[in-house]
Amino acid sequence: MSAPKKISESVIRRLSLYLRILESLERAGQGTVSSEQLANHSETTAAQVRKDLSLFGSFGKRGLGYGVPELARRIRTILGLDRRWRVALVGVGRIGSALVEYSGFEERGYDIVAILDVDPSKIGAEWGDLTVNHITELENIVRERSVEMVILAVPVEAVPAVLDRVTCAGVRGILNFAPTTLRVPEGVTVKNVNMVMEMEALSFALSKEEGEE
C-alpha cells in the first residue's frame, strides 16, 4: 500500500469535498464522474482533481472517468472512514452540549464513547448512554475505552491543564473548539473549529466595506 509522506491540508480538504460530491452522485444513481465534474463542484480544476487523486494511486480510466462508488470507497479508505473511531468529548459547556446532541459525527463513523468535564455539578449527569466523568479519570477512560481522539470544548483558561492530560494519555488527534492555539508534542494532530472567530472575520469584512463607502 502506498503511504504518502506529506500531503497538504488543502489536498485533504478537497478529498473531503470530492467524497461529498461522490456521495451525492451515488444517491442520485450516477455511475461515473469526470474530473471536470468533480472540479466543477469543488471550485478547482480538472487537472487539480487528477493530481490530488494521483497522490494516492491510480484511479479512473482515461476517457471513461471515475466509477462513483469505487472512488467514494477509495477516498473513504484514504480518510480513515472505512472504520469507526472512538472519541472522548471534554467539556460540556455551551459548545460541548450542542456537540453531544449533534449526530453528524456518528453518521461519519466518529463515536463519542466518553464525556468528561471539570465542573462538579456536571459530573454524573447522563447524556444518552453516557455519564459525565471527571477529567481526572481521563487517563483510565482513554485506556479502558480505547479512545483515539478528543473533542476539546473547554474554556481557554482550562486548555493547558486539559491538553496536558489528553496528550499524556496518548491521544493523538484533537478537534479543538477553544479559541486558542494548541501546542502539542510531535505526532499529535490538531484541527481547530471556531465559529465565533469566523463570524468576526465576517463582521470585519462588512465593517471595512462600510468604512470605505
Next chain:
Amino acid sequence: MSAPKKISESVIRRLSLYLRILESLERAGQGTVSSEQLANHSETTAAQVRKDLSLFGSFGKRGLGYGVPELARRIRTILGLDRRWRVALVGVGRIGSALVEYSGFEERGYDIVAILDVDPSKIGAEWGDLTVNHITELENIVRERSVEMVILAVPVEAVPAVLDRVTCAGVRGILNFAPTTLRVPEGVTVKNVNMVMEMEALSFALSKEEGEE
C-alpha cells in the same frame, strides 16, 4: 480613519486571538501587555504582533507595551465588535438547531433575529422568541428585520437555491456550515465551518501513522 484595503485572513485570525488573550488579561486585572506576551499566547512572534497591529494605526508605547483595555477596545472596533449584528439562521436541521441553542454568538454581538427553513413540518415552530419562517419569506424578513448576515446550515443539495435567495436579498456575509464551496457574487464574504471535515483530516492523519508503523 484608516481603511486598509487588503488585510489577509491570517491577520484577522490573529487579531481574534489577540482579543481573546487581552480579554483574559482584563479579567485577571493586568493593565499592560508586551508584544512578546501576546505572541507567546498566539503561536507567533513579537515582530508579527507589532506588524499586525501597525496595519491599523499606532498602538502602544515603546518599552511600555500596550494598554490592555485600550488595545482590546481598538481590536473590537477593527473586527466590527463595537456594535451588534443582525443574523438570520437558515436551516434548523441537526447543526442549525444546535446553533439556535448556542449562546456564543449572542455574547459576541451576533443576534439571531430570524430562523428560516424549507421543511413544512418545521415552519411555525417556536425557538425562544422566534418563529421559524419559510425560506420564501427570506427577502421580506431581510428587509424588515435589517438582516446583515446569514448562517447557512442547510443540506448540500439545498445550497444553490438558498444561496441565490440570500445574495439576492442583499446579505453580504455568510457563515456556511454546508460541506460545499459557495460561489458568491463579488462583495459577499463567506466563511466556512465544517466540523466533520476537520475530523476527517484527523482520521486521515491517524490512519496514515498506522500505515507507516
